[in-house]
Amino acid sequence: EAGVTQFPSHSVIEKGQTVTLRCDPISGHDNLYWYRRVMGKEIKFLLHFVKESKQDESGMPNNRFLAERTGGTYSTLKVQPAELEDSGVYFCASSQGRVPYEQYFGPGTRLTVT
Amino acid sequence: AQKITQTQPGMFVQEKEAVTLDCTYDTSDPSYGLFWYKQPSSGEMIFLIYQGSYDQQNATEGRYSLNFQKARKSANLVISASQLGDSAMYFCAMIPYKAAGNKLTFGGGTRVLVKP
Numbered sequence: 001e002a003g004v005t006q007f008p009s010h011s012v013i014e015k016g017q018t019v020t021l022r023c024d025p026i027s028g029h030d031n032l033y034w035y036r037r038v039m040g041k042e043i044k045f046l047l048h049f050v051k052e053s054k055q056d057e058s059g060m061p062n063n064r065f066l067a068e069r070t071g072g073t074y075s076t077l078k079v080q081p082a083e084l085e086d087s088g089v090y091f092c093a094s095s096q097g098r099v100p101y102e103q104y105f106g107p108g109t110r111l112t113v114t
Numbered sequence: 115a116q117k118i119t120q121t122q123p124g125m126f127v128q129e130k131e132a133v134t135l136d137c138t139y140d141t142s143d144p145s146y147g148l149f150w151y152k153q154p155s156s157g158e159m160i161f162l163i164y165q166g167s168y169d170q171q172n173a174t175e176g177r178y179s180l181n182f183q184k185a186r187k188s189a190n191l192v193i194s195a196s197q198l199g200d201s202a203m204y205f206c207a208m209i210p211y212k213a214a215g216n217k218l219t220f221g222g223g224t225r226v227l228v229k230p
C-alpha cells in the first residue's frame with residue numbers, strides 16, 4: 001500500500017511569488033491534514049479535510065494560504081504571495097475516520113522563500 | 115488548549131543501551147490519544163506508537179514502549195537496545211478526542227544520537 005506522497009520535495013521561490021504544494025493521501029483515507037514546521041519551532045496544525053470538506057482551518061496563518069481538496073482525493077496548498085516567514089517544512093498526513101485517528105505523514109515539502 | 119512538553123532537546127545514547135525520552139502533556143479533555151513519531155534525517159515522519167488515555171496497559175511496539183503515567187500526565191518513550199538507525203528527532207503528540215476535530219498537537223522534539 002502506497003504511503004502519503006508530497007510534491008515537490010523542495011521548492012525555492014522568491015518573495016512575492018506563488019507556490020503550490022500537492023499531497024496524495026493513503027488510498028481510502030478520508031481525513032487529510034496539513035501541518036507546518038518553521039525553523040526551530042514546533043510542528044503546527046494548519047487544516048483538516050474530511051473528504052472534500054474543510055473540517056477545521058483554524059491553523060491557517062492568513063489569507064495568503066489556500067487549501068483545496070477537489071473530489072476528496074489529493075489536496076493542494078497554495079501560498080500566494082509567498083513571504084519570507086513562510087519558509088519551513090510543510091507536512092501532509094492522512095488517517096482513517098476512527099479512533100485512535102493515528103495519522104500517517106508524507107515526507108514533507110521544504111519551502112524556502114528568498 | 116493542549117500542550118506537549120519535551121524537556122530534552124538532545125541526547126546521546128550508547129548503541130545497545132536503552133534510552134527514555136520524556137514527554138509531559140496538559141489537557142482538560144478526559145479522553146485523548148498520545149502518539150510518538152520519529153523523524154530521521156531524511157525528513158519523513160514515522161508513526162511509532164500510540165497510547166489511549168483509557169488504556170490500562172502501557173503500549174509496546176517491538177523495541178518501543180510507552181511509560182504512561184496518567185496522574186503525572188507523562189508519556190515517556192522507551193527505546194530498548196538502541197541501534198544506529200534510531201538516531202533521529204522524536205516527537206511526542208496528542209489528540210483530544212472530545213474536542214472538535216482530531217488535529218495533533220506536537221512537542222518541540224528530542225534529537226537522539228546513537229553512538230557506536
